[in-house]
Amino acid sequence: MSDLIPFIVAKYNYWIYITLMMIGLYAMIAKNNLVKKIVGMNIFQTAIILFYVSIGAKKGATIPIIEHAHGDAHGAVSHTIEIAHYINPLPHVLMLTAIVVSVATLGVALALAIKVYNRHKTLEEDEIIDQIKGI
Amino acid sequence: METITSIKPLLAVLVSLCVVPLLMSSRSPNVREAWTFVAASAKFLIVASMLPVVFNGFEIVYTVAEVIPGVAIKFRVDALGMLFALVSSSLWIVTSVYSIGYMRGLKEHSQTRYFCFFALALSATIGVAFSANLLTLYLFYEMLSFATYPLVTHHQDEEARSSGRKYLLYIVGTSIGFVLPAMLISYNLSGTLEFSRQGFLAGTGSRGLTGVLLVLIVFGFAKAAIMPFHSWLPAAMVAPTPVSALLHAVAVVKVGVFSVVRVLTGVFGINLLISFDFGPFIIFVASATILVGSFIALSQDNLKRLLAFSTIAQLSYIVLGVGLLSPQGMTGGMVHIAMHAFGKITLFFCAGAIFVATGKRNISEMIGIGRRMPVTMTAFFIASLSITGLPPCGGFISKWYLVLGSLQAHQMPVLFVLLVSSLLNAAYFMPIVYKAFFCTPQEAMFEKGVKEAPAFCVVPLVITALISMVLLFYPQPFFGLADMMVKSITGG
């Protein structure tokens, strides 16, 4: 037990993203309302975005802009660049794209939900299925 | 054996394919039938023009495309293929004439479709005859299966539908279920599918595996109608008679038997079959089919069904001959391809002619018909003699060689099978002839004015009946070809 707590704490970002992901997945599977499912889906995607963001972060590091590098040849030589001092920007940049994708997905999903609602006058999945079977 | 590269085998296959668009676009029946006739004659001439080359000991080869490493779509004309191609292409001409008479006589619908698929089926048949490897053979075999489906189900009614189902289930089911895996396993064993004189499977697999392959192939080519995969044949008799005549007495079933013979000699090889002692298995299967088929034929009243069961039995003669694994037996089997074709097609033509003239299908309704249709029934008599294997008809030769072959192979039970089967043949054919000519009382069952069928129907059946007789006295080129083939297989 005493080993477990440090294990969890040391990798807390992973535990958080997995928890979020499972919440999202649960909503998508278990919820009956189509919009709730869409919310679940969005949580699911956000979890992965957070995962990416967290893997780029470093303790005590700063934004990846090299200090004193401007114009001064001496400065550049004297300040060797320690990678550990800077956070990795790439995952964050990637997530800008992923966020766009997830927003687009959300938009499409909501548009579809509206279309479903217009047709069936409900968003509860079981009622819609009953309607379809009834036809 | 030396080879010549020539496009002729491909042409022989394509000539009837090319005529299909012409058939579809022709407006009047006369034009359409003229094209059929032109294609049939052209095909026969192309095939016949290769005959001297083959007799001079050459093989004609043509490769279309290599589709799988070591396996191409490829044609090779050898003696056995030549024999079969000659039989089917010459009979197509006769059948075309007969079809015209029959279809017009009955005012059938969809005649254009009928002639198109007939042409397609003939392409496939020649393709099978000239294939150089198992893949090409399989290709044309399948093409034939599907091309004949619309012919078998020509009437498009409930009965045709259920027969068509049965037909496809047996034919395609076995070819995909049995032949395809057998072909693939053989390919993976030996790396080739090319038919060779010694068989390409020699020395590649154990006895058990080879045995499995043999079973898959013998039963897989269900067009050969070896029991228990025979029952599509009687079902397919719902087709118009010219279809039954050419396809179910000549092309389709012969393609099946031809494939079996080809695979036994070219894939397994006689030596392999002898060394693994598979001969008795083939003989047993074939003999069982012969006897059971003949017995069932005895009990049939529908003339076409009777002929169907007779066909099932006769086909196994060919397999039996090869299964004897003795030179004379094989010669007998191969010659029987030709002899049976001419005899059986005559019988079907007669059945069709009777149907056109009187509308009767059952034997019990044909009593006394010989007086109204003497020419037809005389031809029927001659052809049934040929099938039974009696002189003065060609069937006698093949049976004679089968008997010699079984003596040569020391298979006495086969002798017995042949004897019983001949008796049975006589037992189901002769009563028909007897009743037709000598029983008068029932003649009232025919309407007034029933006479011979149209000339288009009668002339072909007279021709094929005459050929059946001539073949006894002059069995060339079929006998020569079979002889050549057997010599090249056995190396003697």
Place this chain on the structure above:
Amino acid sequence: MSQHYPALLVIVPLLSAFLISAAGWLNKRLCFPIAVAALSVACFSSVLLLFQVLDEKVVLYKLGGWSPPWGIAYSVDYLNGLVLVVVSVVALLNLIATQRNVEQEFSEKIGAFYTLYILFVTGLLGIVVTGDAFNLYVLLEIASLTGYGLIAMGENRAPLATLNYLYMGTIGASFYLLGIGYLYIVTGSLNMADISAILPSLYHSKTVLAAFVICIVGVWLKMAFFPLHAWLPNAYTYAPSAVSSLIAPLMTKVIIYVMIRLMLTVFTPKYIFSTLNVSDSIVWIAVIAIVMGAILALGQRNLKKMLAYIIVAEVGYMVGGAWLGNRAGMTGAILHIANDALMTLCVFLVVGNIVYKVKGYAFEDLKGLFRKMPFTMGAFVVGAMSIIGVPPTCGFFSKWYLISGAIQAGHYGFMVALLFSSLVNVILFFRVIEISYYEPFENHHGQESHPGKIAEAPLTMLVPLLIVAAGLVVVGVYTGDIVNHIIEFAIPKGIV
């Protein structure tokens, strides 16, 4: 010019999608010609690109001049060179063939439709051409999102079916993204070639294993590999006919390409087949997929849904073939990507033609079609032959390689499944053919060829269909060349 083909392939359709969108406001009649022009350029460049690959083996295109692994690289080798041609040709043929369907089914939304159509194809072409794992995700989502839009334009039940597809598709894509994240953690790279160069020292890392499992599951979800197939049949059935015949041939096939790319280039065959000991189990799942797909297809009473279930089985063919772990199986899988795309296109175009004339695709609507639409049904028969696997249509040859692979791998279960599915396909297609050939029953005796009323689809629909049908046979006959000159080099030498 010639060095820019990989970019042209994606850029031209992408930009013209916006052009079409604008044209939709101005003059609807402009949309179709622009779409055709865009896809013709794509088609043209993909074919030239394939020839370039035949000369140079690999065509590398650095977007914006940034060299990999930092910049995004498009890299085209034998494998995606072939798939690119398939995608662009199928998309173009379908575009032309379904013009009349589009006019008939949603004449007001032509602009939106063609915009989505071209964007979808852009996405697919991008997925295939890219050499960057994250870029692939983005393009995958472009294709998916436009795909959802297209499917949702269909009839009554389409929006709900699309929504279900969207849920599953998003989970699949997210899984893929997550897997790539793990790969990035251990390798620090997103370039496929770069990852595969770094991976060998990490073969036993648990993170790589996790990355692999998550990626593969994501990809399976997107390709509808049984038992993750539940979204596919409804989505493909209720989509408009012009969309079914676009998405059904391409989407699953492109995702299978992604799987093979992951197996061969990213994770490398050595890792997949030697370090991991899962290929046998996956082939067994494929066996189940094939058998279940076939059985479920038997239970359907409408043509489109039946074809959709056949796709589920076909996915099993390709996954199984790829995981057999030998050259023949892999050849079969890659060949089947091309062949299956063509034959699925063929049968779905037939459905399009039928819907155009008959306004339905349930089995009862098919009665008497052989008389009414002989050419369409002729093409259907050719497509059916190919799916059944009858030589010389192309379907036979991919099946040949797949079964050959199964025999070499000693995996007889897979062989039996393939044969079983062929036999079931015979039943499936001949049931359809029977209905359209026999019914309604008439007594034909004594009628000299009575005038059958032929009511064929218009020529613009018929000609592309007949081209595809003829293509099935032509591709079949040239299988030898395709395998010897392209697929042979697409598979790494390590796989024997």
